[in-house]
Each structure stands twice: as C-alpha cells, then as structure tokens.
Amino acid sequence: MKTAVVTFPGINRETDMMRALKLVTGKTPVNLWHTETELPRGLDLVVVPGGFSYGDYLRCGAIAARSPIMSAIRAKALEGLKVLGVCNGFQIITEAGLLPGALVRNASLHFVCREVQLRVENNRTFFTNRMKKGAVVSCPVAHGEGNYICDPKTLTALEAEGRVVFRYAAGTNPNGAMNDIAGIVNQAGNVIGMMPHPENMIEPLHGRMDCLPLFESLLAA
C-alpha cells in the first residue's frame, strides 16, 4: 500500500503520522510538500496531518486549503483517492470543501490537550473496519478549534447516513462540537476527517495502543 503525508509550513505532526503509517504498511510514506501540483502515481492514501499550518492565520486551515497540493488532492479525491485529515488536517480538508461544515473555536475558548474517550460509530470505513461498532478507545486531542458545526440539514444527513465516524463518549467532548462529533466521512466514503490524534496512541511508549486497529484498518480497505 502506497501512502503519502502532506507538509505545509507550520505543520508539526507529519513525522508522527509518517511513523504510524510506516508501522502498519512497512513502507515509508512519501512526504509531499505543499507547493507540489501532482500526486505520485499509484497512491492509495494521502494524509493531511496536524499542526498549525500558516500559523492558523485568517482561519485555521484556510490558507493551506488553497495551496497547490490541495487542488491536486481535491481532484484525486473526486476520483476516489482515500484522504485522511487529522486535527489541522481535518480543518484543512473541510476548508477545502472535501467535507461539510466547519471547525470553530472551542466553546471553552481554551486550547485542550488531553486524552478523550472516542466511540466508533461507523466501522465500515477505511479507517475503522478493524474496530467493533460502539467500541470506545482512548485517544489524545490537542486543539483550540475543534468545535464542529454545520447547518441543521447537513447534521441530519450526517446522522441519517451514518457519516459520523467518531463521537466523543459521554462527558468527554472537549470542544463543544455538535452531537459530540469527533470525526466524519464524506458521502462517497473515501474522505475522513477527525480532530483527535490516533497516531499518538499506537505504540507501547504512548502508554496505550488503543488506536492501532484504526491504522491496521487501512490494510484491509
């Protein structure tokens, strides 16, 4: 399986994500720079990792979403390329229009850096197929703008179509997101965005390995 991780100025989780992908695929992912206009041939998955692209200027993810590499990713995503956006990556792909809604300032106004409990609501996606539906895993979050919002019609559709992939378990919503939404998938099923950082809960040194099955799901997809 061939994977790639995108780096924008201000991104800081690309190394963690590349390490996670290498752990399950056995191959070092291609590291793509934001100015590139084409994706490598035969790519199965591109990950937009976390960080603070462009210092979160204007709106988090807004400037990165308009970069050359995102045009290439958008075009390929429409053809079915799998895309995973984590944290700032979720904000970027949402700003790029690959997922509906928006991520705004945490309701508490605080940057939240801690572990949350994440419930797998949909285990038929390329990132959750090794999980049981309803399974709850520990996963770290680290963000100031993870408060997912969308219009009521979109929210109804997301829920009705099972497109909420991850939800913060009761009492652990760190940001005020609607319906405790932590991650969603697009209608076609090939684009997933999530605020928590599963790449930081997969090795013994992370303390727990709860999120390893998420990455292992990539192999089956």
Added chain:
Amino acid sequence: MKAKVKVTLKNGVLDPQGKAIEGALGSLGFFGVEHVRQGKYFEIDLAEKDPAKAREQVRAMCDKLIANTVIENYDIELG
C-alpha cells in the same frame, strides 16, 4: 480604490470570543451590554478603478478565501 470588508459570523453560529468579551465588559462595570459578536475587518487596496469591477473582484476574494461562507457573512464597502 480601497475595499473595506467586514466578515461576521452568521446568526446562530456560536461565538465564544464574543461571549468572553461580553463577560469581560460586565466585569469592568459596563452594565447593560446585552450581546457582543466579534468579527474581522480587512482593508484591501486595489489597482482597479471601476467600482463595479472592483466589487466583483472583492466578492470573488471573499468567496474564495477571506470568508468561510459556511459560517460567515461578508459585507463589502468601496471607497
């Protein structure tokens, strides 16, 4: 030509920063503040001289980058 653009959150979109300002004003003794919404303001200098064309340009800029129309409204003033 100068364009002045105001970007505001749509009604119904939670504005925790506005809420914090509202609270801070109250604690400073400014009573009677019923509601605060925070927005953004941009000044853009344009080479374009024709107001209609300038407005069209700025509208495209807003739709493409300056505002996220999922959550924000924008207002353009030329001067």
